[in-house]
Amino acid sequence: MKNQLLQIQQVSKVFPGYPWVTALTGIDFQVISGEFVVILGPSGCGKTTLLRLLAGLEKPSSGLCRYRGQEIDSPSLAISYLFQEPRLFPWLTVAENMGLSGHSEGLTALARRMGLADFLKSFPHQLSGGMAKRVSLARALLANPEVLLLDEPLANLDLPTKIGLQQELISIWRRGITSIMVTHDLDEALAVASRILLFSPRPGRIIHDVVLDMDHPRSQDDQRYLLWKRQIMNWTMEVLNHESTK
């Protein structure tokens, strides 16, 4: 297909150790330009590992990850990664942290849009958790990526911050940045996703791959939202029952 951005082909990842841990097994899917894919699954199912493979921070034990046909074997600025924790350098100011990718055109405008304009000269320890996350997101965006990988971006945030950031993520995606988000929270997934990949418990594999036919902004009272929610919960229960009878 023409707009295929990412291809994940039969990817497995095993971490050697005592015991060996199989994080992912037989993962196979494609991401088309303009999608907002949410990878939904329980803790420890290898979601973060998958993002790290796509970011080029890890290599698969078998299988291939490709970006525009090229194998991903190291990080590239085209695929940006929002780590779960902000990972700002404490010795650099907010502005310097934002510009770490080397791209700084549009820094001030972006800072203004994300409510960071007054903090550009602050150090990370002077920021709140939500603010630090925004700086981290701004840093990822300034690299001018085509794909944005989001590792539990809404976890551990208070409600107003969470809602604000959720809207920010949707508007980033609307501006044409293909987004892949990892979460274990069904409501977070349903709020933003254009497509959900439901993962099994470890070793992670895809058990359902669904496209959501809903517009943004979404309401939790919407009929289709509730139907999807029930459907995905049923699928999750099926997996749990299956696991327990094994």
Add this chain to the structure above:
Amino acid sequence: MRKRIPWQGWVIPVIFGVSWYLLGHADLIHTGIFPRIHQVWEAIIFLTQRAALQTHLWVSLQRVLIGFATAGLIGVPIGLGLGWAPQLKPWFDPTLHFLRQIPPVAWIPLFIMWFGIGEASKNAVIFYAAFFPIMLNTQLGVEQIPRTYWEVADLYQFTLWKSLRRLVLPGSAPAIITGLRLGMGMSWRALVAAEMLAASSGLGYLIMTARSLVRLDEMVVGMLIIGVMGVAIDGIFALIASQLLPWTKSVSGVRSTDLGRTSYEESATTDTTGV
């Protein structure tokens, strides 16, 4: 700015000074064992008036600064290299560990044979004393930079230069400064030892000459000046650190009392190698 010494810190010195004065006044100090406080004060005035104190102090300071600066210029880059490239560690660690065990004073006879009785041998001893705390703390500082920050550098494709400037140097800076402070302390100790063994000037020499003339007051003057200089130089380092590392202010606070808390020398036993 660095915090001043809290008032509690003055209590013991003041009690000591007052007792010293009172005991001397009551004629309870045998001047053959320890001088009275006013004798020490008079010795300070006497030595200062003849410019002897200034000369000895200046000579000692120069020796320390040359040896210490050389140790910094060589120790910091080597520490950065070893911390950055852990694959080098197995090659160098055993040798460095071995050399570290040999007290700087033990090198003095050999250094005198190599470099003569002049300044070079003293500089070499001070270099040797300061090198290990500086190098090892720098290495430790680089090793302690969290792996998560290295991933950020990978992700944003830092060049070698950018990694050095944005990650390695600032990330290890608190440890480097701790290393420099410890190195400076070691320098002083080694210096005095070197000057006591083979010198014709300097504070160590002052103490040794006083000893041979049984001038207890001048011996104590030498010791006091060494202690005061050590505290003053360390204070200067703490001040530089707080100016240079603004981000550590609220995180850990760079104060003189933090000296060596995370440092390499804390767990080592070579602290007294200088004397």
